[in-house]
Amino acid sequence: MANDQIQYVTAPKVEDNRKKYCRFKKNGIKYIDYKDANFLLKFVNDQGKVLPRRLTGTSLKFQRKVAQAVKRARHIGLLPYVADSLK
Amino acid sequence: MYKFAARFKRNIYQKFNFLNESMQQYETVIILTPLLSEEVSKEAIAKFRSILTEGGAEIVHEDNWGLKKLAYPIDKKTTGFYHLIEFKAPGELISKLEVEYKRDERVMRFLTIRLDKHALAYNEKKRSGAFNKKAETSKSEEVAN
Numbered sequence: 001m002a003n004d005q006i007q008y009v010t011a012p013k014v015e016d017n018r019k020k021y022c023r024f025k026k027n028g029i030k031y032i033d034y035k036d037a038n039f040l041l042k043f044v045n046d047q048g049k050v051l052p053r054r055l056t057g058t059s060l061k062f063q064r065k066v067a068q069a070v071k072r073a074r075h076i077g078l079l080p081y082v083a084d085s086l087k
Numbered sequence: 088m089y090k091f092a093a094r095f096k097r098n099i100y101q102k103f104n105f106l107n108e109s110m111q112q113y114e115t116v117i118i119l120t121p122l123l124s125e126e127v128s129k130e131a132i133a134k135f136r137s138i139l140t141e142g143g144a145e146i147v148h149e150d151n152w153g154l155k156k157l158a159y160p161i162d163k164k165t166t167g168f169y170h171l172i173e174f175k176a177p178g179e180l181i182s183k184l185e186v187e188y189k190r191d192e193r194v195m196r197f198l199t200i201r202l203d204k205h206a207l208a209y210n211e212k213k214r215s216g217a218f219n220k221k222a223e224t225s226k227s228e229e230v231a232n
Binding site: 033035074079081 | 116118157158159161167169171196198200203205206208209213
């Protein structure tokens with residue numbers, strides 16, 4: 001009866017206060033260079049796939065541009081179409 | 088439906104650009120086979136340059152990246168000579184240029200894109216001081232992360 005300790009039936013949600021943001025909007029970047037492979041590497045996973053917006057926080061407008069840039073970079077052989085361990 | 092609307096909008100923009108200025112600015116990257124000697128590759132690039140200038144284009148900037156490793160093999164080769172040309176040209180010239188690329192066996196890959204105003208600003212900035220700009224952005228990103 002006198003059990004002071006609170007016991008949760010389900011694990012309490014730990015809130016992550018860090019809000020995601022679009023780095024292009026924040027830093028005022030308007031053009032994404034397809035020639036800069038090192039920069040584009042931030043937006044692909046280690047298989048070389050484009051990361052979704054829900055992970056990177058990029059706004060829709062710039063996600064489209066990121067995707068376009070990644071595709072261009074792949075075409076001219078700066079990024080791989082398929083990879084095993086890119087990072 | 089939406090796609091159609093977007094295309095319509097783009098057409099309108101292109102027409103307006105056409106009225107303002109008949110020359111669009113383009114950027115083309117070509118990858119030549121690594122088997123060529125330096126002279127031959129230079130000659131190949133000179134050939135494309137002359138095609139551009141004869142077609143009424145004005146070359147704004149050129150950049151030779153040299154021999155680079157490819158992310159994946161193209162035509163069974165793992166390296167390639169990269170060359171970039173930025174130019175102003177009437178739109179009809181682009182298809183002619185690309186036909187020439189396709190006919191030339193020395194060209195492994197090419198990419199030609201039209202530059203929008205943000206791209207123009209970016210390239211201008213990069214040319215004036217690429218190093219400073221790069222350092223700045225990476226710094227601000229580090230802070231953000």
